[in-house]
Amino acid sequence: MAKRVLVTAGRLPAALEICRGLAKTGATVISADSHPTHICQGSRSVSRSYQIASPRLNFERYRENILDIVKREKIDLIVPASEDVFHLARMAPELKEHCELFFPETDLLFAVHHKQKFIEMAADLGLAVPQSQLYTAEDHIPDYCKKDYILKQVFSRAGQGVVFAEAGVHPKQYGADADGSWVLQEKLEGETLCSCTIVHNGKIGAHLVYRPSVILGSVAVVFRQINQQAIRKWVETFVAATGYHGIVSMDFIVNSQGEVAAIECNPRPTSGVHLFEPAMMGYAIREPSRPLPELSGRQRAQITLGMLSALPAVFRKQKNLREKFLDIVQARDVMFAWRDPGPALYQVICYGYLFYLSWTRKISLTACMMDGVEWNGEEAPLPV
Numbered sequence: 001m002a003k004r005v006l007v008t009a010g011r012l013p014a015a016l017e018i019c020r021g022l023a024k025t026g027a028t029v030i031s032a033d034s035h036p037t038h039i040c041q042g043s044r045s046v047s048r049s050y051q052i053a054s055p056r057l058n059f060e061r062y063r064e065n066i067l068d069i070v071k072r073e074k075i076d077l078i079v080p081a082s083e084d085v086f087h088l089a090r091m092a093p094e095l096k097e098h099c100e101l102f103f104p105e106t107d108l109l110f111a112v113h114h115k116q117k118f119i120e121m122a123a124d125l126g127l128a129v130p131q132s133q134l135y136t137a138e139d140h141i142p143d144y145c146k147k148d149y150i151l152k153q154v155f156s157r158a159g160q161g162v163v164f165a166e167a168g169v170h171p172k173q174y175g176a177d178a179d180g181s182w183v184l185q186e187k188l189e190g191e192t193l194c195s196c197t198i199v200h201n202g203k204i205g206a207h208l209v210y211r212p213s214v215i216l217g218s219v220a221v222v223f224r225q226i227n228q229q230a231i232r233k234w235v236e237t238f239v240a241a242t243g244y245h246g247i248v249s250m251d252f253i254v255n256s257q258g259e260v261a262a263i264e265c266n267p268r269p270t271s272g273v274h275l276f277e278p279a280m281m282g283y284a285i286r287e288p289s290r291p292l293p294e295l296s297g298r299q300r301a302q303i304t305l306g307m308l309s310a311l312p313a314v315f316r317k318q319k320n321l322r323e324k325f326l327d328i329v330q331a332r333d334v335m336f337a338w339r340d341p342g343p344a345l346y347q348v349i350c351y352g353y354l355f356y357l358s359w360t361r362k363i364s365l366t367a368c369m370m371d372g373v374e375w376n377g378e379e380a381p382l383p384v
Contacts, residue, residue, distance in 0.1 A: 004028045005286075006075045006099075009082035009373055010040035010049060011350060013303055013334050014269040016343055018081055020045045021273075021281035030073050032066070034372045037353050042346025044339070048073070054372030055087030063091050067098075075099045079247075079285060081269055083157065085109065086375035102285060103246040104267065112248070112265045113375075115154045115183045125241050127234055128261040130186040130253075135171055138178045150185040150263075151176055155376045157266065188263070190255035193226060196272025197235050197250075198284040202243040206284035207232055208296050210272050213327040214310050219366055221306030222327050225275045225299050230260045238262075247273075274301035274334045300331035305351065307331075 005022050009015050010031035016039050019029045023045035030047060031040035034054040041049040050069055053061035066088070069075065078095065079102045080088055088095065089106045103109060111117040119132045131144050134154070151171055153161035163174045164187070176182040197207040209228040212220030231252050239248065249270035252260050273281065275298045283290045307328060315321070336344040357368040 004030070004073060004075050005077045005079060006030045006032060006069060006073065007040065007046075008032050008078070008080045008084050008088070010038035010046075011035050012081050012369065013039065014271070014273045015081035016040050016043060016045075017273045017276070017278075017334065018079055018269065018281065018285075019043055020337065020340060021276065021278040022079075022285065023282070024278040025282035025286055027282065027286060030069065030075065032069060034062075035350075035353060037346075037350050039335070039343050039347055039350050042342035044342060055084050056372050056374065059087060059090070062087065063094075066091065067094065070095065070098045077102060077286075082373050083268060083370065083375045084373040085246075085268055086113070087373070104242075104244050108242055108244065109267050112242075112244075112267050113155065115152055115156070115185075115264055118262075118265045119183075119185075121242070122238060122262055125238060127237060128259065130188050130261060130263060132183055132185040134180050135176060135178050135182040135184050136180050138170070138172060141170070142184060144186040145171075145184055148187050150183075150187050152183050152185060152264075153376075154181055154183055157370065157374065185263070188253040188255065188261055190253040193228060193231060193252050193254055193260075194220075194223075194270065194272060195231050195235055195250045195252065196270055196275075197239065197248050198281065199239045199244050199246060199248060200288035201245050202240045203288065204232075204236055204239065205288050206276060206280055206292055206296075207235060207294075208272055208275055210275055212271070213300075213324055214302070214307055216306045216310040216313075219306070220271050221310055222302040222324070222331055223271050223275060223300070224327050224331075225296060227295060228254070228260075230254075230258065234260055234262060271301075275299070298332070300327055301334050302328060302331035304333045304335070305347070 005027045007015050007019050010033040019040050022029050028047050032050040032052050034052055040046045052065035055062040077100045085103045089109055116134050119129045122129045147167045149165050151163040151165045193209055195209050198205045209226045209231045210223045211226050213224050214222035247269045249266040251263050254260050276296050280292055335347050354368045358365050
C-alpha cells in the first residue's frame with residue numbers, strides 16, 4: 001500500500017479532490033504543478049508542494065524536477081490528474097525504478113486518448129459506439145455526414161476542437177484539414193452522461209456515472225451522480241479486455257430506449273472525481289483489494305465560481321430550469337471543506353493568475369487551465 005503519493009497538475013480541482021481522498025486514508029500527499037500558484041498548495045491534505053517546469057515547454061527540465069521530487073520525497077506512487085500523464089509516460093521506465101505509476105502502458109494510453117483509435121478498439125470488442133472515421137480525403141465523406149454530424153480533433157479535451165457540423169456542410173468549411181487530425185463522427189441522439197472509473201489492471205475499484213447539469217462554455221461546472229448500470233457494464237467490459245490501469249473517464253450518449261454508446265475517452269480524471277466520497281476514492285487508488293460500495297454517497301457537486309459565471313446562460317436558455325436550480329442549491333462546493341477551508345480562499349489567487357494568463361496570451365480560461373500540460377501529439381512521444 002503506497003504511503004507517499006505524488007499528485008500532479010495541482011492547479012486542477014480534480015487534483016485537490018484526489019489529494020483529499022488519499023490523505024483521508026492516511027497517505028502523505030505531495031503536489032506539483034508548473035504554475036507558480038496552484039490550488040493544492042492551500043490544502044491541509046498536502047504535506048508539501050513543488051513548482052516544476054512545464055512538461056510541454058521544457059520537458060528535460062520537467063523530467064529532472066519529477067525525478068528529484070520522487071527521490072527527495074521517497075515517493076511510492078504517482079497519480080497524474082491531467083494530460084501531463086502523457087509526458088510522464090515518456091519517462092515511465094525511469095520512474096518505475098523508484099515508484100509505482102497509476103496510469104496504463106504507453107501503447108494503451110495513446111490509443112484511448114486518440115478519438116478514432118478508441119472508437120475502433122471499442123468496436124472490435126463489440127461495444128456500442130457511433131460510426132466514425134478519420135478525415136483524410138476531401139472527396140471521401142461518409143453518408144452519415146448528410147445529416148448533422150460531429151467533427152472533432154483526434155487530440156482534444158473539455159469540448160475544445162469539437163464542431164457540431166450541419167447536415168451536408170463539408171468539413172473544410174469549418175476549417176478542418178484532411179490530414180488525419182480530425183474525425184468525422186455520426187451524431188447520436190440522446191442524453192449525454194459521463195463516467196469516471198478507478199481501475200487496477202483491468203478491475204474496477206470505484207466507478208460512478210454523472211450528468212453534467214450546468215455547463216460553462218464546454219465545461220461542466222455542476223454535476224449529479226446517476227445510477228446507470230448499462231454504462232458500468234460497458235466500462236467494465238472495456239477495462240477488463242484492455243487491462244487498463246489508472247483513472248479513466250468516458251462520455252456516453254444514452255438514447256430513448258436506454259441503449260448506451262461511448263463517444264470518447266479521457267485517460268485521466270474528470271469532474272466525476274468530485275462525486276466520490278474521499279475515503280472511497282483514496283482506498284480505490286491505494287488498496288484495490290478493499291471492498292467498496294458500488295455507489296458514492298455524494299450526489300451533487302459544483303465549482304461555484306464556474307456556476308456563477310454560467311448562471312446568465314442557464315436563465316437565458318430556460319431548459320430544465322427547475323431541475324438545474326435544484327442541483328445548484330443542493331450541490332456541495334468542490335473547493336470548500338470544513339476541515340480544509342484553505343483552497344476555497346486560495347482559489348482567488350489561483351484564478352487571478354489564470355485571468356492574467358488569459359488576458360496576456362489572448363486565450364480562453366479553459367485553455368489556461370491546461371496551459372503547459374496538454375498533449376496534442378507533439379513530437380509523437382508515444383508509439384502509434
